Amino acid sequence: MKNLTILALMNALASGALAHSGVDSILPKDGATLAEVPSEISFSFKGEIRLTRVDMIHQDNPAIRLDLSDQTSFTRVFSLPLDGKGEGIYRIKWRGLGKDGHAMQGEFTFTVD
Numbered sequence: 304m305k306n307l308t309i310l311a312l313m314n315a316l317a318s319g320a321l322a323h324s325g326v327d328s329i330l331p332k333d334g335a336t337l338a339e340v341p342s343e344i345s346f347s348f349k350g351e352i353r354l355t356r357v358d359m360i361h362q363d364n365p366a367i368r369l370d371l372s373d374q375t376s377f378t379r380v381f382s383l384p385l386d387g388k389g390e391g392i393y394r395i396k397w398r399g400l401g402k403d404g405h406a407m408q409g410e411f412t413f414t415v416d
Contacts, residue, residue, distance in 0.1 A: 325349045333411035340387025340415050351377040352399040361388040390415045
């Protein structure tokens with residue numbers, strides 16, 4: 304009985320975590336290798352969120368906060384301009400707030416070769 308309770312609790316916690324991950328798609332795709340720096344990045348979420356911060360890290364340089372401009376309301380799709388820094392590995396880290404009040408975050412990388 305104790306094992307069933309633990310298993311049910313673990314399943315409930317995992318389901319809750321997945322419910323708030325919310326990312327449907329990103330462009331460029333995580334792990335992609337591109338010939339040139341994209342002019343923008345885009346996020347599509349399964350539910351409405353409000354982005355609160357997006358940082359770009361190029362190679363070993365310090366993070367640069369991307370301009371969210373007027374894209375700070377609750378929605379499912381975001382497109383942000385990207386001021387590329389040339390060839391290398393890019394890491395994009397994002398934070399947001401789900402409409403249910405839960406904090407969300409994630410990251411992805413792509414390479415320009």
